Amino acid sequence: MVLAWYMDDSTTDQRLPHMSPGALVSMETVAALGVNHWKVNFESYETDGEFRKLREDEGYTYMDVIEISPKKLPSYDEKIKMFYEEHLHDDDEIRLIIGGTGYFDVRDKADRWIRIECSQGDMISLPTGIYHRFTTDSKNYVKAVRLFKGNPVWTPINRSEETDSHRARQNYIESFSLVGCT
Numbered sequence: 001m002v003l004a005w006y007m008d009d010s011t012t013d014q015r016l017p018h019m020s021p022g023a024l025v026s027m028e029t030v031a032a033l034g035v036n037h038w039k040v041n042f043e044s045y046e047t048d049g050e051f052r053k054l055r056e057d058e059g060y061t062y063m064d065v066i067e068i069s070p071k072k073l074p075s076y077d078e079k080i081k082m083f084y085e086e087h088l089h090d091d092d093e094i095r096l097i098i099g100g101t102g103y104f105d106v107r108d109k110a111d112r113w114i115r116i117e118c119s120q121g122d123m124i125s126l127p128t129g130i131y132h133r134f135t136t137d138s139k140n141y142v143k144a145v146r147l148f149k150g151n152p153v154w155t156p157i158n159r160s161e162e163t164d165s166h167r168a169r170q171n172y173i174e175s176f177s178l179v180g181c182t
């Protein structure tokens, strides 16, 4: 089962769980934010019929693999910092974790951070316009399949006052009725 929880306010090491006591969040709460989760047979994802069908159904035509580790990822420190800056994208962010463990943090309707723990076999999609960030856990290792509809664009749009009125953000707020919330 995938675990999600509200984060504590501590600003120490981002790779620690930062779980507020008694703060588990259900996947229904997470789904209400437009975040979807599937279990995928990660060992045979390349040939797995279900995974292929999911890709076809959702139109995820592009696929590559990213290995996030100090040794494997060029400019590792810079990239880790970039992933952990609060941002949104003009497109959905879809990942299947095939190695290691990572945390996808997403903002809930009241602007609180929910941390979603993803390990081997967890596939997650974050909707266009959701504020989020990513980090590995203390083991500093994640291997993930990245999916995309069409030609991939990974550019993060970091949160600022301007991004609140960004079209992708506005569409997100309308779709998930966050109107009136921060």
Ligand code: KMT
Pocket: 066, 083, 093, 095, 102, 133, 134, 142, 144, 154, 156
């Ligand atoms: C992003 O945009 O937040 C990422 O690509 C995260 C790293 S992929 C597991």
Ligand code: NI
Pocket: 087, 088, 089, 093, 132, 133, 156
């Ligand atoms: Ni992102």
